[in-house]
Amino acid sequence: MWWLVTLAVIAAVLIFAALMRIKLIVTFRDRGLRIFLKILFVKIEFTAEKNGKIKKSDFKIRKFRRRRDKVLKKYRLKKTEKKAVKKYAGKKPRSPLKTVRAIKEILWRPVTAFGKYLRIEKFDIRIKVGGEDAAKVAIDYGYIVQALQYLVTFLESFSSLKKTRDKKAEVNADFADGSWDASVDIRVSVAVWQTVSVAVKALCSFLRYKFSKSK
Numbered sequence: 001m002w003w004l005v006t007l008a009v010i011a012a013v014l015i016f017a018a019l020m021r022i023k024l025i026v027t028f029r030d031r032g033l034r035i036f037l038k039i040l041f042v043k044i045e046f047t048a049e050k051n052g053k054i055k056k057s058d059f060k061i062r063k064f065r066r067r068r069d070k071v072l073k074k075y076r077l078k079k080t081e082k083k084a085v086k087k088y089a090g091k092k093p094r095s096p097l098k099t100v101r102a103i104k105e106i107l108w109r110p111v112t113a114f115g116k117y118l119r120i121e122k123f124d125i126r127i128k129v130g131g132e133d134a135a136k137v138a139i140d141y142g143y144i145v146q147a148l149q150y151l152v153t154f155l156e157s158f159s160s161l162k163k164t165r166d167k168k169a170e171v172n173a174d175f176a177d178g179s180w181d182a183s184v185d186i187r188v189s190v191a192v193w194q195t196v197s198v199a200v201k202a203l204c205s206f207l208r209y210k211f212s213k214s215k
Helices: 002-019 061-087 096-117 134-158 192-214
Strands: 021-029 032-039 042-045 119-130 166-174 181-191
Touching: 002 192, 021 192, 096 181, 096 192, 119 134, 134 166, 181 192
Parallel strands: 119 166
Antiparallel strands: 021 032, 021 181, 032 042, 119 181
């Protein structure tokens, strides 16, 4: 009976891991962008603010040598790129349309599947348009409203934004204050099994494309 219990425990752990949701949190407040990846109770921050204090170690000779080596490396890369351009100048370049079609053929199904799986839990974007010139503020306000409307329409057709309860997208024009301001809070989540499904679909699309090209 012990092996049945072991199998049941392993199956329960695998099911729990597959159903576990990975959350991505993007916030922008007070001109500072913060991006978090949350798995259960673990939060991983990708945009930790660097300490602005000056350290003695910043003035060590080896650090200056590293910077010099980086500059020299970039210079050498530019020279090799120029040689490559001269070498293949007479050859006919590849059509970019073929590359775009190949990318579309490979990634269309995985991207649409990912959009269906993606759950947008919170979508809160608030932008304040300001400036000294009232006419310019009005023009900028119109551009921002249109761009935000396009973004919301695209996300509603691509993902679950239409079903999101906590959804706000506002643009306000402030003719008195000359400064711009923005507040963004977007939280999305996807299950582990859904990410695996998208990866498998991407692999199948790539293999199907390669097989059709070889034929």
